[in-house]
Amino acid sequence: MPVGIAYDARVMRGTKGDGSFVAVKILVAGGFGAGKTTLVGAVSEIRPLRTEERLSAAGRPVDDTHGVEGKTTTTVAMDFGRIDIREGLAVYLFGTPGQDRFWFVWDELAQGALGAVVLADTRRLEDCFPSVDYFERRGIPFVVAVNCFEGAQLYPADQVRDALDLGAHVPVVLCDARERDSVKEVLVHVVELALTERESVYS
Amino acid sequence: MRGEQDGFGGVDGFEEEPDDAFDDRDADHDADAYADEAELGQLVRPYTLTRGRTRHAVSEVFDLVTQIGAAPRESGGGEEEAQDPEHEAILELVRVRTLSVAELAADLDLPLGVVRILLGDLFEAELIHVTRPVPAAELPHVDILREVIRGLRAL
Ligand SMILES: Nc1nc2c(ncn2[C@@H]2O[C@H](COP(=O)(O)OP(=O)(O)OP(=O)(O)O)[C@@H](O)[C@H]2O)c(=O)[nH]1
Ligand SMILES: [Mg+2]
Numbered sequence: 001m002p003v004g005i006a007y008d009a010r011v012m013r014g015t016k017g018d019g020s021f022v023a024v025k026i027l028v029a030g031g032f033g034a035g036k037t038t039l040v041g042a043v044s045e046i047r048p049l050r051t052e053e054r055l056s057a058a059g060r061p062v063d064d065t066h067g068v069e070g071k072t073t074t075t076v077a078m079d080f081g082r083i084d085i086r087e088g089l090a091v092y093l094f095g096t097p098g099q100d101r102f103w104f105v106w107d108e109l110a111q112g113a114l115g116a117v118v119l120a121d122t123r124r125l126e127d128c129f130p131s132v133d134y135f136e137r138r139g140i141p142f143v144v145a146v147n148c149f150e151g152a153q154l155y156p157a158d159q160v161r162d163a164l165d166l167g168a169h170v171p172v173v174l175c176d177a178r179e180r181d182s183v184k185e186v187l188v189h190v191v192e193l194a195l196t197e198r199e200s201v202y203s
Numbered sequence: 204m205r206g207e208q209d210g211f212g213g214v215d216g217f218e219e220e221p222d223d224a225f226d227d228r229d230a231d232h233d234a235d236a237y238a239d240e241a242e243l244g245q246l247v248r249p250y251t252l253t254r255g256r257t258r259h260a261v262s263e264v265f266d267l268v269t270q271i272g273a274a275p276r277e278s279g280g281g282e283e284e285a286q287d288p289e290h291e292a293i294l295e296l297v298r299v300r301t302l303s304v305a306e307l308a309a310d311l312d313l314p315l316g317v318v319r320i321l322l323g324d325l326f327e328a329e330l331i332h333v334t335r336p337v338p339a340a341e342l343p344h345v346d347i348l349r350e351v352i353r354g355l356r357a358l
Contacts, residue, residue: 112338
């Protein structure tokens with residue numbers, strides 16, 4: 001068969017109502033050690049997902065077809081979990097890689113994402129600035145979940161909101177990423193936020 | 204052409220591609236793709252698997268949550284053809300149950316870019332079904348989201 005002919009025509013596009021598939025993609029971001037892996041693991045069977053990236057010396061993805069001198073391959077690991085809601089409807093959780101230089105991996109993850117969780121560690125609140133910026137710029141609804149580490153000073157949500165300079169529409173919730181029920185609540189907040197935005201757009 | 208020839212990664216190319224982007228696969232069978240092969244000696248295993256083909260065209264079709272199922276056996280033309288063990292491994296998994304691209308990569312412990320190229324092969328050989336799910340983010344209907352909320356609470 002000639003390659004490339006009608007390729008797209010043979011790819012099925014799931015549509016609502018005909019028994020095919022709806023995917024709910026939720027991203028989990030936050031600084032180094034903020035609890036991303038723990039959160040995904042609390043509600044799903046967590047699995048590491050690898051992508052091999054070729055980086056130039058400057059740490060940017062390589063985009064040309066010529067030689068590999070001075071370029072290195074690096075493995076970017078993400079956390080990945082799936083929650084089945086019912087047949088044909090599943091929530092996919094993707095824990096984003098922490099390092100800023102992997103923004104290009106985020107760009108793929110962000111495709112079609114319903115919303116995001118930004119995990120904040122109050123001991124290092126500034127670590128989640130880049131995630132907050134990213135989702136704001138992308139217009140992806142996000143919830144800030146303050147992970148309650150032991151010994152961490154307990155901040156009222158409003159203080160976190162001020163410190164992160166969040167709009168009034170961004171929910172700030174407390175969570176314990178190790179607790180399934182707590183994580184469920186956080187995810188519900190994300191979907192509710194997406195729902196609210198949807199209702200205000202389409203009504 | 205932007206296409207890389209090592210088949211690694213697979214997260215670039217998310218700009219809109221024309222529908223015929225998959226034609227790049229052909230282009231990459233050209234001589235220069237193979238000329239690079241020797242220099243990539245240390246990367247031989249994944250490189251051989253993907254035979255130096257481009258990756259960006261497939262990354263669009265094989266989104267992380269694209270669902271892969273096994274084609275009914277009679278419609279598969281190429282099963283007699285030699286497949287790499289990795290092709291076989293994918294087929295074994297999707298015969299049991301429909302899986303997303305992300306799950307396949309995680310289960311096989313292969314980088315996403317490699318899995319996407321392998322899926323492209325299997326698709327060309329008509330051994331798999333490919334369904335791109337509707338991202339809930341694109342659905343104007345709120346019923347699904349309400350259902351997700353109920354489902355999460357009931358976990
Ligand atoms: N007390 C407490 N500890 C937590 C909580 N969440 C995570 N931890 C612990 O914090 C450590 C880091 O958690 P991870 O889930 O690995 O964090 P991460 O964001 O995936 O880290 P990186 O992937 O390395 O950036 C682990 O030892 C967890 O057990 C929490 O809610 N409370
Ligand atoms: Mg982690």
